[in-house]
Amino acid sequence: MKRSWYASPYALWMVLFTVVPLLFVCYYAFTDAAGAFTTANFTKIAQPMYLLVLWDSLRLAVYCTALCLLIGYPTAYFLASRDFSRAQSLVVLILVPMWMNFLLRTYAMMTLLEDNGVLNTLLRSIGLPGFKLIGTEGAVLLGMVYNYLPFMVLPIYTVLKKMDYSVIEAAEDLGCSPIRVVSRVVLPMSIPGVVSGITMVFMPAVTTFSISRLMSSGMVYLVGDMIEDYFISMNNRNVGSSISLVMLVLIILSIGFLRKVDPDNQGGGLW
Amino acid sequence: MIQDMRLIELKGVCKNFGDTQVLHDVDLYIRKCEFITLLGPSGCGKTTLLRIIGGFEMPSSGEVLFEGKDMTGIPPYKRRINTVFQKYALFNHLNVYDNIAFGLNLKTPEQLGVQTKKEKKEEIARRVNRMLKLVKMEGYEKRSTNALSGGQQQRIAIARALVNEPEVLLLDEPLGALDLKLRKEMQLELKAMQQQLGITFIYVTHDQEEALTMSDTIAVMNGGRIQQIGDPKGIYDEPKNAFVADFIGESNIVDGVMLQDDLVKFRDTEFQCVDEGFDTNEPVDVVIRPEDIMIVGEDVGMLSGTVESVIFKGVHYEMMIRDEIGGEGQGMLWKVHSTTMQPVGTRVGMTIVPYNIHIMHKAKTADAEPVSETGDKEA
Numbered sequence: 001m002k003r004s005w006y007a008s009p010y011a012l013w014m015v016l017f018t019v020v021p022l023l024f025v026c027y028y029a030f031t032d033a034a035g036a037f038t039t040a041n042f043t044k045i046a047q048p049m050y051l052l053v054l055w056d057s058l059r060l061a062v063y064c065t066a067l068c069l070l071i072g073y074p075t076a077y078f079l080a081s082r083d084f085s086r087a088q089s090l091v092v093l094i095l096v097p098m099w100m101n102f103l104l105r106t107y108a109m110m111t112l113l114e115d116n117g118v119l120n121t122l123l124r125s126i127g128l129p130g131f132k133l134i135g136t137e138g139a140v141l142l143g144m145v146y147n148y149l150p151f152m153v154l155p156i157y158t159v160l161k162k163m164d165y166s167v168i169e170a171a172e173d174l175g176c177s178p179i180r181v182v183s184r185v186v187l188p189m190s191i192p193g194v195v196s197g198i199t200m201v202f203m204p205a206v207t208t209f210s211i212s213r214l215m216s217s218g219m220v221y222l223v224g225d226m227i228e229d230y231f232i233s234m235n236n237r238n239v240g241s242s243i244s245l246v247m248l249v250l251i252i253l254s255i256g257f258l259r260k261v262d263p264d265n266q267g268g269g270l271w
Numbered sequence: 272m273i274q275d276m277r278l279i280e281l282k283g284v285c286k287n288f289g290d291t292q293v294l295h296d297v298d299l300y301i302r303k304c305e306f307i308t309l310l311g312p313s314g315c316g317k318t319t320l321l322r323i324i325g326g327f328e329m330p331s332s333g334e335v336l337f338e339g340k341d342m343t344g345i346p347p348y349k350r351r352i353n354t355v356f357q358k359y360a361l362f363n364h365l366n367v368y369d370n371i372a373f374g375l376n377l378k379t380p381e382q383l384g385v386q387t388k389k390e391k392k393e394e395i396a397r398r399v400n401r402m403l404k405l406v407k408m409e410g411y412e413k414r415s416t417n418a419l420s421g422g423q424q425q426r427i428a429i430a431r432a433l434v435n436e437p438e439v440l441l442l443d444e445p446l447g448a449l450d451l452k453l454r455k456e457m458q459l460e461l462k463a464m465q466q467q468l469g470i471t472f473i474y475v476t477h478d479q480e481e482a483l484t485m486s487d488t489i490a491v492m493n494g495g496r497i498q499q500i501g502d503p504k505g506i507y508d509e510p511k512n513a514f515v516a517d518f519i520g521e522s523n524i525v526d527g528v529m530l531q532d533d534l535v536k537f538r539d540t541e542f543q544c545v546d547e548g549f550d551t552n553e554p555v556d557v558v559i560r561p562e563d564i565m566i567v568g569e570d571v572g573m574l575s576g577t578v579e580s581v582i583f584k585g586v587h588y589e590m591m592i593r594d595e596i597g598g599e600g601q602g603m604l605w606k607v608h609s610t611t612m613q614p615v616g617t618r619v620g621m622t623i624v625p626y627n628i629h630i631m632h633k634a635k636t637a638d639a640e641p642v643s644e645t646g647d648k649e650a
Contacts, residue, residue, distance in 0.1 A: 171373075175374050176377060188365075
């Protein structure tokens with residue numbers, strides 16, 4: 001039996017649960033409720049109201065990815081540093097939240113940040129004014145960063161951990177001050193991990209749903225929530241499908257763009 | 272020895288990692304333009320010593336002088352020393368050209384002797400191309416370092432270090448990963464480069480043949496101590512103790528007793544030798560090189576024995592011959608190199624001329640006591 005046959009279970013899985021549903025999405029996107037061909041779904045979502053939702057989703061996803069990178073890179077760098085021996089247990093701590101359902105995590109976050117939640121109660125008890133968190137865009141961003149941060153830390157940590165320490169010594173040897181060691185060697189060599197982290201955070205972030213609704217008490221409405229509404233509350237799978245298709249194209253374009261940053265494609269860009 | 276010829280001087284250098292002391296009171300000086308090899312088995316402290324000179328480790332005590340000035344606490348990037356690492360440590364996000372230019376790019380135009388940024392770029396190109404020529408890698412500028420063979424990566428690593436025109440080049444077993452033929456070629460090339468450029472090379476290896484081939488001076492190390500320093504011939508011909516004798520080349524090492532000047536007794540037999548100044552009846556180590564044992568007819572040699580195994584080694588045969596001291600099959604095995612083969616089972620005689628019997632003081636403790644006169648080198 002040829003080796004390629006071993007992949008046949010996966011191929012079957014792909015066809016049944018990825019290719020066929022994708023074809024359905026395409027079919028619904030280009031048809032009306034009666035099943036006739038139309039482009040009306042797309043003209044409908046080209047209206048400013050829909051584009052605004054799309055814009056908000058992209059904007060928040062970019063903020064979230066940037067914040068994750070800003071917090072995640074130094075964390076990964078610290079965890080991967082040679083003279084830090086408890087890294088393993090801390091990496092597990094970073095992983096633990098991922099073992100729980102994201103809704104559970106988000107509800108927990110809400111309990112902490114509510115107007116009468118743990119944080120505000122604590123603040124008031126020491127005489128400080130409480131502040132409103134839930135119901136703001138900031139709360140949505142906080143929930144997203146909290147949920148997606150491990151996906152940024154882990155790939156960068158793996159790349160940094162694998163890096164041969166003698167490369168850093170070589171840079172010092174050739175005249176790099178400690179800052180230049182980071183800017184000229186460590187950062188450029190960890191690009192594959194960064195690309196991989198950005199991919200893994202940006203993709204789920206841009207299609208975020210529920211987190212936005214829960215953390216903002218419905219004030220922030222994102223593409224993910226909109227797709228959910230079209231499919232479930234409004235029972236209009238045609239418009240829902242066309243929005244999904246537009247998102248898919250946008251994601252493919254943005255991930256494809258990352259390939260320019262990482263030409264060897266070590267970070268898992270799409271093509 | 273003129274003091275100002277000493278480029279680098281180590282004085283009483285000790286190094287501890289936790290509870291283990293890896294270097295014990297090392298004294299060593301390195302002269303300008305010298306090719307010195309730190310030779311010893313793994314774990315003997317040679318790499319640690321090299322890393323202390325490079326600034327990657329700080330000595331626990333003692334000092335490192337560079338042209339008479341204390342270097343303790345000066346980080347690697349401020350030393351006029353460059354290193355070729357064991358695993359090359361090339362920057363795989365840069366191509367061959369940018370790897371070699373890495374150190375030069377960090378310098379200001381003034382440091383390269385030019386004024387403008389444009390001139391700096393030209394100067395770097397000039398130096399990098401000269402290095403590529405030196406290591407015979409012209410035409411590889413744009414290649415990715417991942418696409419190079421081990422030998423090519425090593426050449427780039429050497430070029431990357433040498434392009435900065437360091438006073439001293441440190442090499443940490445740089446040829447360890449190469450195959451035998453390539454290693455021999457690179458040994459000669461490295462030696463030629465060193466002579467051409469007039470740079471001090473400090474080379475670390477566990478390969479005694481490599482050390483003998485390339486070095487002006489060899490420092491044999493064991494157990495964190497320098498056992499002997501000298502030129503290759505001096506170390507090979509006159510090892511100071513049994514460890515050095517055994518490590519540098521193959522040896523038969525036998526327990527013996529010095530009866531008087533020029534007369535030693537081992538294997539229940541008295542031998543003429545040329546060593547003097549030992550105490551009467553002092554127990555000694557007797558070292559005899561395998562090629563110094565002559566095979567003669569049975570019962571006419573100083574010792575008799577039976578050939579137990581023969582291995583063809585290319586130029587010579589290596590025979591293990593068991594002598595007859597202590598009864599049948601109880602004698603010790605002698606390693607003998609000879610161009611004529613004696614079949615297994617043959618009874619032969621063995622003769623050693625006095626000049627080839629090397630007498631050494633017994634080491635006082637189990638783990639080889641240091642030889643005291645470590646600073647004693649030949650000019």
